[in-house]
Amino acid sequence: xxxxxxxxxxxxxxxxxxxxxxxxxxxxxxxxxxxxxxxxxxxxxxxxxxxxxxxxxxxxxxxxxxxxxxxxxxxxxxxxxxxxxxxx
Numbered sequence: 434x435x436x437x438x439x440x441x442x443x444x445x446x447x448x449x450x451x452x453x454x455x456x457x458x459x460x461x462x463x464x465x466x467x468x469x470x471x472x473x474x475x476x477x478x479x480x481x482x483x484x485x486x487x488x489x490x491x492x493x494x495x496x497x498x499x500x501x502x503x504x505x506x507x508x509x510x511x512x513x514x515x516x517x518x519x520x521x
Contacts, residue, residue: 443520452480459506460499461488472497476507483507 438444456477462470472495475486485507487497504511 441520443518447477447479447484447520450477450479450484452478454478456484456486460503471495474499474503 454477456475459474459476461473471489471491473488473490474497475488477484477486485499487499489495489497499507501511504513509515
């Protein structure tokens with residue numbers, strides 16, 4: 434698992450994107466606390482697109498959706514068609 438994580442070429446490409454922008458939390462609550470927010474959504478502008486991370490803070494699976502406010506924070510309309518790729 435560790436080797437697969439640290440050698441994931443797609444994740445490394447996002448991390449080392451030439452645009453060198455910092456990711457921003459666009460949806461979610463505090464990262465710590467009791468209880469912490471159940472999820473957070475982070476985004477980072479890339480040279481050729483946008484990377485979005487849906488982060489589940491709970492120990493159990495859950496559905497995380499990008500609502501209208503989330504789309505707006507990404508600078509997109511909720512009717513925008515996007516191509517999604519799961520790199521993890």
